Amino acid sequence: MQKFLLYLFFLFAVSGLAQTKISGIVVDQDGVGVPFANILFKAASEGTITNDDGRFYLESDNTYSAILVSYIGYETKEIALDKRVTYDMEIVLQESAEQLDEVVVYTGKQSKKNNPAIEILKKIWAKKRQNGVYKYKSYQYDKYEKIEFDLNTIDSALIKSKAFKGLEFMFEDLDTSRITGKTYLPMFLNEVFSKVYGNNQIKAEKEDVLGNKSSGFAGNQAITAFIEDLYSDYDIYNNYLKFYDKSFTSPLSKTGVDTYNYVLADSSYIDNKWCYNIIYYPRRKNELTFKGDFWVADTSFAVKKINLAVTKSANINWVKDIYIEQDFEVVSDSVFLLKRDYMLTDFAFSKKEESKGVYGKRTTVYDNYSFNLERPVDFYKAKADPYDPRVFERDSLFWKNARLEQLNDDEEGIFKLLDTLKTVPKFKTYYNIASVLGSGYIEIDKWNVDIGDLYSTFGINDAEGIRVRGGARTYFGQNDPWRLEAYTAYGFDDKKFKYGISGKVLLDRKNRIILSGGNRRDIEQLGLSLTSTTDVLGRSIASSSLVSVGNNDRLTNINLSVLNLEAEPVKNLRFRVGASFRTLSSALPNSFSLDYLDDSSHTGISSEIKQFDINTTLIYTPGRRVIGYGVERYDVDDDISTLVLNYTKGAKGFLESDFDYERLQFSYTQPWQLGGFGRLLSTVELGKTFGEVPLGLLSVVPGNQTIFSLYNTFPNLDFYEFVTDTYATLHLEHNFNGRLFSRVPWLRDLNLREIVGIRAAWGSISEENVRLSSPTNIPLLAPENKPYYEYSFGVGNIFKILRIDFNFRGNYLDAPNARPFGVTGTFGFNF
Template identity: 60%
Template sequence: MLKYLFFFSFICTVAFSQTKVGGKVVDEFGEPIPFANVIFKNSKEGVITDENGYFYFESDNDYTVLQVSFVGFETLDVPLKKGLNSNLNIVLKEGTTLKEVVVYTGKTSKKNNPALDILRKIWARKRKNGLYMFDQYKYDKYEKVEFDINTIDSAFMSSKVFKGMEFVFDNIDTSRITGKAFLPIFINESISEVYGDNIKKKKKEILTANKKAMGNGDGVNTFIKDLYADYDIYNNYLKFFDKAFVSPLSRTGIDVYNYVLNDSAFIDNKWCYNIVYYPRRKGELTFKGDFWVNDSTWAIKKINLEASKSANINWVKEIYIEQEFDVLNDSVFLLKRDYMMSDFSFSKKEESKGLYGKRTTIVKNHVFNQPKDDKFYKEEVNFYDNKVFDKSDEFWSENRFEKLNRNESSIYKMLDTLQTVPKFKRIYNLATILGSGYIQFGHFDYGPIFSTFGYNDVEGQRIRMGGRTYFGPNDRWRLQGYTAYGFKDNKFKYGISGKWMVNTKKRLILNAGNRRDVEQIGVSLTTSNDVLGRSFASSSLFSSGTNNKLTSVNLTTVGAEIEPVKNLVFQTNFSYRTLKSASDAFSLDYYTDATQSEIKSEVKQSEINLVVEYTPKRKTVGYGVERLEVDNNYARFFVSYSNGFKGVMNSDFNYQKLQLFYRQPVLVGGFGRLFTTFETGKIFGEVPLGLMGVVPGNQSWFIIENTYNLLDYYDFVADEYASLHFEHHFNGRLFSRIPGLRKLNLREIVGIKGVYGSVSDENKRINASGLNYVAPENVYWEYHAGVGNIFKVLRIDFAWRGSYMDMPNARKFAVKASFGFYF
């Protein structure tokens, strides 16, 4: 049933352009011929076949003959009928004499190759072309993003799911890239002004108009925005779907691409060379295609890139890019048009159904060398202007850089109509529930539904119910809460919190809350006072060993935060908590006097906390009191200072706590991404076990970030610590070189982590818990190696202990797993 949410199906008569051709090129034995040259005879319009011999392209002109050529084979002329010529099976015969070479197969030479001589000249000039030639620049940009359902058949169309929604099939079109029929289902248009300063290395984009189907929700449109990030073909690596593809213009391209000088011609009165390129090996993140480059400026005039179907990327069957550059003042080449299309599908088989994601960007009206001050480039923290999203249809008719075609124009009306169809609303709501984890009832969301059931050694089976207010993604205030019940301890728990954004420009937010629950303390070195944060206590159903070291927490907080500069947040809050053991098998006892004659089991503590958090290049969705993060591939710098006050509200301890957290992901060329995480902290003053730093163990069967795979909870405690984690994701770079593993698209992960810590004598003296304080003074470390992308959703890590082998019940080896949907 759910598949119908994403894939509609249809059969129809296609509205033809002048000439469309598609099919497969094979040899006399039926074997596909990859990278063969297919063109309309006596023209410059053509493509090269993919690694399986398939091709498709079209032209607005009438052509009657298709010419197919390949080195070592006889060139073949194929007669065409007017309009569509699909499913052609073109057989090339081996030639007796070698004719003019158009495209080479196999590895081309790195010596005496004129294509590489041209490539080196492109490298030398790549930072001296286009916008780089000016100190400042400004231009207008129009962007159109679209989602289409593709590869339709009659079985889907005749399904009862579409009863009452047959009108959607009136908007069918055919892709000029793949030849597949598709149905547009989503469109987003925007117009903006872009300013840049190459000297200051500043850039700013001001959105002036935005129009999209399906209202102003934060889901689909933001997802698309993340998928279609900006890229520069002159860069060595192009990032798509969190993967670094090697650009054909890269300085390392010689090692991964074959290059052939194919042709030369005048384009817009500029003499240009045509270079065809294709991958040297399968399974790597590369493209195939060709580009035209000017013979004097060595600037790109036209380029197309098509991702190799064997590339190690999930859920994406095809990526296709076209860029065209305009000539200004005879020597300046500026990007005029950028088109990108991705084919999302559960399978890479040719007949599999999927979704096209398409983005068209057009730029014009360039202005140069008009400087702006630094204040102008200061990014808006929380921009939201209703006027931008409220432009009339007349405005769009007059200001679009290009007209919508008939089917695109119909999307808005079609989706408005769909939202009135009860059946569609039910399907749409089901998808929303699975995506967000909440069930909506008017302006109240019930959930998250995935936290409804849990288990731990203290509560036994646990049931949780909760919800939040929700009027939209830009809500300025939100209330949320939950209640839970444990069937073993027969106790109710609860949590409630509220947030209110007082100032939208600077995101000044006031918050307050209270939580009474059972918690697993010590799952993270860097602590927070998030009242409704994730609880690991209820996850013990999938854990190793006994997990009864749980704490009953009663936490109340009042606080505020402000974001004066984009992605720089200051927080302060006052908290009061009581802590006591939730189990007879675990104690938080401490001595209250120097003679160690008096013992107290409950901790009462008031605290003021100050936090500075900086997350450069973080992308978020929405403008409300809560925002969604697009991804986690950004640096995070976090500093926290806490002060405990003895006597305030009967508080027990005076102390100061300082913590620092730094996480930095780095793309390492074509070798994947390295994640480095550093944490350090120190507690000044006397504190009991409940307020100590606990080195985070991991007793679950799953991978938990920033924990130690072979430690149990409370194996190590520390009031002074430093932790360093390295984890590198190769993204299949190594496995792609092994023939037997290449087709599995597995991905390699390696990592090492270590922690140093100590405990002061004064904190040891007041310890009456019965737990022997052990600090990693000789550095505890472990390492792991893993295989990801198993069946596209599973990762398995193997972890080994590197030190403290003689600890009681020390685990020396563990296997952990995680599930997820990743590109």
């Protein structure tokens, strides 16, 4: 959520080099806008199509004297251009009196039968894995990527506004987008040059990053990670293209015939290759689809060029436009290789034409292809270090040779502009606000300290009443090799201070060997996770939330000390071994007891647990991408699978530890992108405790007495309602992303999204463990005879930020104070 708060700040903050520029609207004889009409410069392949309302903008670095406007069922119209810049054109198309012999005319919804465009599409499917680099045993190429963020829709009112008073020099050099025709101001630029190597026989590919250069917010990991997260690689031949955590149906998809209308519109020579031009547009509104056209060769059926524009009715938030262009070059007379990939996103609060926002532009250029070079298998396993400091320190000569597409004057000026802006107090204030929203910390540069986390400042619980918390961390830069962090908290009811302190140091950067440790004395809501906490800086949303369901009185005093050693010898495979010592006691002994039988006590009962544990954990996160190379790194994309194997050994007697036991746990979390059917998130968790332990060390099925929807918890369970030493849980949550609601006319325009969930838990507890904790006032019950389950129905994207879940308890309804129904919700800024 912090990333999206940062993103919203960007939105809130908010005569070129081309030789020919045109804009306007295409209408029919009744004055109604004609969507998806073709606009082409005469005697050229440069062009665009009109949007849903018939409007268009087109520019070129070349000079043209005329344009051709065409649409199926209408006469093609040629219009002379008397000057280089012609805006606000109104072009009226006349209905065609007759059809050309060589073109089959389709209008409206297209038939799937006897459609020549679909016949061509089938041949594309058949050969999609025989084109490009797939035709060779091995390949390599150079890749240059440029990501830019620009403030757009700059007008005199914005320039003269109070927000930019004193910053007017920023607007001295403005450019105009060749896609939208809007004036924009570049604010951020990141360049990456790399070499890519692949082997189709062993299906291996690696990318060695040789240079990485940023301007703008380059020093802030949270902002950089947010920007990186917006863009991921894609292949237009895939059935679905993933952007902003949404799966859009590709126009080249095998399911495209059910999603798009296709029209064979034209044929022509492009680079001495006879190509067909196919127009496509969606069959229905509110789905994640594109509109546009592509040119495909008539023998290899490889795409020569394609453009994709997201329809305005698509169910996606904070995005007004997405436009994509891909161009392919022909090699050896038959091989089509990706040459240039351009993507522009217009981020804005509103999809209205006049709304201001931020452009996000990514340009990727590919060159210097080589094929069938013999290399050993180990070559593809050996990865270069993308976080080698030398990668970020390349000189101007390196970048002069590395740029496969040279920066224009505006892009060159970004570096100078940002250097100047960093000296302006008002801009530094804006930057600091963006940084705080993104990271939750206030930067104190002169002390190399950050104050925060601000998102953990306030809370309420039954033991402390109103609770406040404040903290700080060392911060010399985003790649610090060590970091110290601490917090203190105070409860106004118990009148006690709490604290936590943590330190970590990176011992070996190549293998990611990290030594960490710390101590925390605080009040905690245990039982929110089946795994015992080892986080000395943790903030439990249950003990720090502002509102609870029922009595939130099962809280624990915890004194936790930990020491861990972590290593990542293989990318995304982490090993962690550590030791912890904890002391646990009830924070509200009158209403919640952790008492257990203890022969060594003079009363035969103890109310405090002292426990020393040795813990070994293996974490595997395939596909994980991160930012930075210091002791702390930021995940770029959290849409990854996670496998965790954990072994814990309790050692009785050491440091007066109370119990001998062993615990083995496994969890597997997997997000599933199901194309047009949305996204499914699944988690399976299994665990077994060997030995006798009291309530404070058992595995509690995670209840949820907050009003927030928390994944991996059971919202209709109270804390400690089910307690186990052997367990298995399953969580399934599917977001249809509006696929069902989009079929309902009166719901369609609200862009709501439907979420369904099911949760189940099975567990058992031994008679020995029940007897050991018999003095406690908490009944130790496990869902052993039949699995406990819940199901829920949710509505998301309410006002674009709110989600509400209606949760139902499936069984165990006769349990004391059972909650058969509950409503939870959450706020979030999701695309």
